[in-house]
Amino acid sequence: MLTFTVCTLQIRHLNNKKHCNTEKLVYQYHYTNWPDYGTPDHPLPVLNFIKKSSAANPAEAGPIVVYCSAGVGRTVTYIVLDAILKQIQQKYIVNVFSFMRHIRSRRNFLVQTEEQYISLHDVLMEAIASRETNLLAEQVEELKNYTPYLEQQYKNIIQFQPKDIHVASARKQVNSIKNRGAIFPIESSRVHLTPKSGDDGNNYINAFWLNGFNKYK
Structure with a gap:
């Protein structure tokens, strides 16, 4: 896994x-x-x-x-x-x-x-x-029309807020222009570009790795 x-x-x-x-x-x-x-x-x-x-x-x-x-x-x-x-x-x-x-x-x-x-x-x-x-x-088929259960799970998801330290790179002023809306990659899973010396923020891109079944994608 x-x-x-x-x-x-x-x-x-x-x-x-x-x-x-x-x-x-x-x-x-x-x-x-x-x-x-x-x-x-x-x-x-x-x-x-x-x-x-x-x-x-x-x-x-x-x-x-x-x-x-x-x-x-x-x-x-x-x-x-x-x-x-x-x-x-x-x-x-x-x-x-x-x-x-x-x-x-x-x-x-x-x-x-x-x-x-x-x-x-x-x-x-x-x-x-x-x-x-x-x-x-087989339970997914049973629950697809059970909206209270799904609504509660969705509320739990959207209430989650990462700590500032986990999105430090995304919140830098120099990187703000690269962000898309309010979706920020967290530090532990964001994609790191090859850095260039003397240019702050050049290793940042608004992208992150997703957890797959047995590897990162």
């Missing part, structure tokens, strides 16, 4: 005396768009990743093994989000501070940075505001 890869591992036990036909399948969900000590560019892809990877684990299969480079930053961000998303579904409550305080009593430095702690809230806000937007193909 665009932001993660799924690997299927076949594990068999072999010894010197005989073949053992026992086989176990292990599915590895590898998120590839999450920098160490950093946070995801946007909450939607990581929210989608957590939902899909968590749903892929059957109830009788035991707990998911989660890991990153150190096991305290991205790993615990995933665990906290997965646990609180389930808590929201079952109890309709959110208490990030209490949950973080509890797990930090078990191990130090869980969720390493302030940015990661803020990102937790951003993802949870996105989950609560947008609710479930993944649909089966």
